[in-house]
């Protein structure tokens with residue numbers, strides 16, 4: 001922590017307490033940042049005594065969906081956000097880097113190792129006290145960060161509603177199955193990534209020809225899903241649709257989306273397959289695989305049956321079934337300021353998917369902001385405002401200034417960054433490079449302005 005930028009200038013005698021509710025991705029980051037800024041932190045986490053419909057352990061920062069923190073490339077939005085979070089010393093990102101699985105197209109982590117490492121770091125921090133308790137009322141402390149996530153427990157949701165007065169919104173969110181393969185059939189499961197078939201990314205692919213894909217789609221459609229029949233269509237967001245719902249709507253969307261064969265070629269036929277099911281490594285031992293993009297709410301028995309019909313997956317054992325949950329969020333632009341504080345609500349800060357962030361990186365980013373600014377609030381200092389030219393700043397602008405009526409979770413993308421001046425006549429890639437340079441310069445200036 002020697003070169004940690006001083007995001008809060010605290011006099012040696014001041015004692016400041018920040019309360020964080022929720023020890024998930026955002027809350028863990030918020031607690032860590034507040035503690036590194038010099039606050040005493042009380043972190044409340046209700047698991048393992050009270051659990052959610054998605055978590056399976058009592059570990060902090062357990063990731064419940066894919067074990068992916070997105071692509072590495074910094075000319076992609078998630079890559080740029082990762083780079084910014086590293087510069088801001090994000091605990092979540094630093095831990096993900098430490099727990100990364102061997103080289104792949106994206107930052108894949110061993111989820112168990114990551115949650116255990118992060119839990120240890122927080123437990124051992126001298127300024128952080130972890131209390132395993134469900135919060136049912138908002139504490140009266142001066143600075144409170146609520147980061148209770150998409151599965152916020154009901155009593156807390158009610159208490160929060162009384163404080164902020166905004167009706168909640170919901171959407172269905174699914175996770176993909178994780179399987180163990182006792183025998184890997186090298187002939188059936190082709191090595192390589194659809195994005196970059198020549199590179200050994202540790203991935204395997206189950207290739208489907210036209211007949212195989214058609215049969216798989218029929219099986220998906222006919223299987224029993226846990227999504228209710230009478231679901232409100234507004235609660236099925238495009239980015240989060242389970243595969244069985246996509247198959248019912250238009251099977252071509254599967255081919256263009258999660259089952260896109262990319263540049264893979266079937267070595268037997270020499271042809272491009274009709275569709276693929278990608279298996280990406282899930283742990284360091286190499287015995288567990290996640291079926292990438294195959295988020296599903298199928299009944300677990302049906303998952304076993306439908307997936308077990310795929311070539312090369314006949315002997316699969318499902319160790320973590322895909323599941324679908326109804327996630328909650330508040331329409332953040334109606335209430336949130338750029339510091340992460342709820343307007344007109346004293347020292348109440350919100351972070352993570354509760355405010356409609358879309359993925360782990362964004363949850364960590366908003367946790368960072370809330371942790372730093374909750375400490376600054378308690379120390380009566382002006383908030384740290386991230387420059388809008390950065391990816392993080394653009395994310396915060398979206399969370400605070402979007403049209404409230406159409407607001408919903410949406411992953412970061414380059415369209416959120418302001419266009420760079422002087423980009424007329426440039427190619428898309430050149431314009432992007434200009435945006436990246438501008439965002440890097442803005443973040444460097446911001447960090448330097450805090451004093452190291």
Ligand SMILES: Cc1cc2nc3c(=O)[nH]c(=O)nc-3n(C[C@H](O)[C@H](O)[C@H](O)COP(=O)(O)OP(=O)(O)OC[C@H]3O[C@@H](n4cnc5c(N)ncnc54)[C@H](O)[C@@H]3O)c2cc1C
Nearest residue numbers: 022024025026046065066135148149153156352353359360
């Ligand atoms: C089914 C599903 C699949 C997902 N798949 C992906 C994916 O593939 N990739 C991705 O990037 N993101 C995915 N997400 C989104 C992911 O959950 C978020 O990106 C991220 O975990 C949100 O972080 P968070 O800290 O806001 O919430 P969480 O990580 O859920 O943390 C919230 C914490 O608050 C605790 N809590 C709740 N209520 C209380 C209370 N009253 N008192 C004390 N503690 C409480 C919970 O136990 C939990 O530990 C998925 C989410 C779900 C639900």
